[in-house]
Amino acid sequence: MYHHVKQLMYTVNVGTPDPKFGNMLLEQFGGANGELAAAMQYSIQGLNCDDPERKDLLMDIGTEELSHLEVVGTLARLHLKPTKNQRSAAEADPLIAIAGGGGASLYNSQGDPWTADYLKITGELDVDLRSNIAAEARAKIVYERLINFTDDPGTIDALQFLMTREITHMKAFTLALESMGKDRFSIGLIPPTPGLVNQYFNDSTGENEMGDTDARGPWNQGGDWEFVEAPAFEPFKSEKAGTRQSASSAESQGDGHAKKRSAAASSKATY
Ligand code: MN
Ligand code: MN
DSSP states (O other), X not given: OOOOOXXXXXXXXXXXXXXXXXXXXXXXXXXXXXXXXXXXXXXXXXXXOOOHHHHHHHHHHHHHHHHHXXXXXXXXXXXXXXXXXXHHHHTTOHIIIIISTTSOXXXXXXXXXXXXXXXXXXXXXXXXXXXXXXXXXXXXXXXXXXXXXXXXXXXXXXXXXXXXXXXXXXXXXXXXXXXXXOOTTOOSSSXXXXXXXXXXXXXXXXXXXXXXXXXXXXXTSSTTOEEEEOGGGSOBSSSSTTOBOOHHHHHTTOHHHHHHHHHHHHHOTTO
């Protein structure tokens, strides 16, 4: 059950209202990475969660996000207040001024209505926790950008609080995921196809004057990686779709295989 306490989670003070900044703040009220989205995502994940310990985590943080919604909504309302009766202020957000009477509504900074499409809920706990870690990272960076666009000390103070809590949540979700003891690259029950899973396709090739290069790093070399050079220009390794190999690894497998490759390439029947 929910209960409302008539006190904000963090005190909000606004010096000089800035309606244009109030409009930007709506991104964290009714936007894709905002507080309502976070509150709903975690609470509904929690509702569906069969793991009582991590369900408690989801409900704790989902509920805190509702308190954040109240803080950022209060902040937005104070900044948007002049849109109630000042023409120049109203121009900062006509939707809020004309339809909303100067109060915060569940829109983003561009006037798009909040939508459940923002939510990532799969019902697979570890997958959901990964989504939540990413959601917290996005919320953090949006708060950071908002902080960089205001000079109002009270506003910065409240935003700093909200931004900090997102890192706290990111930490809790990350540790909850790690505590499940799952392999980093194991999702669900059906194992990926051996071999294919370790093939890195070099599908973007060449260099240019903008500094774009064919980069190598731990994401495509070392360990189990098999680097497959420009698969679009290579013949298929076999009749089976999706299994290709680089020219260098084909050569190392001897003449028999190379003949099979060239036969397949010339007939084109197996494409
Ligand atoms: Mn939050
Ligand atoms: Mn959060």
